[in-house]
Amino acid sequence: MTDHKVVSREDWLTARRALLDKEKEFTRLRDELAAERRRLPWEIVEKDYAFDGPDGKESLSDLFAGRKQLLVYHFMFGPDWEEGCRSCSFWADNYNGTDIHLAHRDTTLVTVSNTAVDRINAYRERMGWSGKWVSSLGSDFNRDFFVSFTEDEIKRGEMFYNYRMTNFPASEAPGVSAFYRVDDGTVFHTYSTYARGLDILNGAYNMLDLTALGRHENGKGMAWLRRRDQYDD
Numbered sequence: 001m002t003d004h005k006v007v008s009r010e011d012w013l014t015a016r017r018a019l020l021d022k023e024k025e026f027t028r029l030r031d032e033l034a035a036e037r038r039r040l041p042w043e044i045v046e047k048d049y050a051f052d053g054p055d056g057k058e059s060l061s062d063l064f065a066g067r068k069q070l071l072v073y074h075f076m077f078g079p080d081w082e083e084g085c086r087s088c089s090f091w092a093d094n095y096n097g098t099d100i101h102l103a104h105r106d107t108t109l110v111t112v113s114n115t116a117v118d119r120i121n122a123y124r125e126r127m128g129w130s131g132k133w134v135s136s137l138g139s140d141f142n143r144d145f146f147v148s149f150t151e152d153e154i155k156r157g158e159m160f161y162n163y164r165m166t167n168f169p170a171s172e173a174p175g176v177s178a179f180y181r182v183d184d185g186t187v188f189h190t191y192s193t194y195a196r197g198l199d200i201l202n203g204a205y206n207m208l209d210l211t212a213l214g215r216h217e218n219g220k221g222m223a224w225l226r227r228r229d230q231y232d233d
Contacts, residue, residue: 071110
């Protein structure tokens with residue numbers, strides 16, 4: 001970074017104001033995109049999915065906890081995995097604790113994984129997270145929302161993820177899905193996003209984007225990342 005351009009305060013302010021104009025335009029475009037997202041058509045959720053968690057067996061409707069909206073984080077944690085995905089753990093570190101604020105906007109946040117509830121409970125305690133986390137093991141939920149893949153799909157290296165056919169490197173994939181429930185109990189799927197669409201949930205990455213070094217991954221992706229209890233220091 002020592003060869004980075006260095007200027008006077010006046011020149012710095014000129015450059016910063018020019019960037020601010022672009023940032024404001026980005027904010028306007030983001031607001032427009034969010035509004036367009038809210039105008040997407042909805043689809044009725046017709047299956048009666050079953051989940052297992054701290055409150056026992058629950059349906060998708062139960063997960064709303066009496067609120068109108070439900071956000072599900074699809075956390076990568078396969079049935080035979082010893083621990084949860086490290087990148088999903090990074091994301092959970094960032095969204096854990098937001099549930100109280102979301103609840104005051106009529107929205108419930110729940111993490112869902114395709115593994116046994118005892119594995120979930122042990123890993124949740126290890127990581128020190130407080131949010132609700134349930135198991136979808138044995139249901140079609142993960143398959144229907146394109147975040148779990150069959151052995152045949154993995155062997156072929158071809159599965160449907162992020163709205164296209166691709167080769168995802170694991171049996172489980174991350175995502176977020178949004179649902180809305182009307183007064184008669186009908187549940188609608190309103191939105192799902194995957195891959196880089198999840199960046200907005202990661203406060204640490206967004207903070208790093210404000211710095212001179214940025215994410216500082218140097219083309220190596222997330223090779224630097226560790227679970228919160230596995231960094232050397």
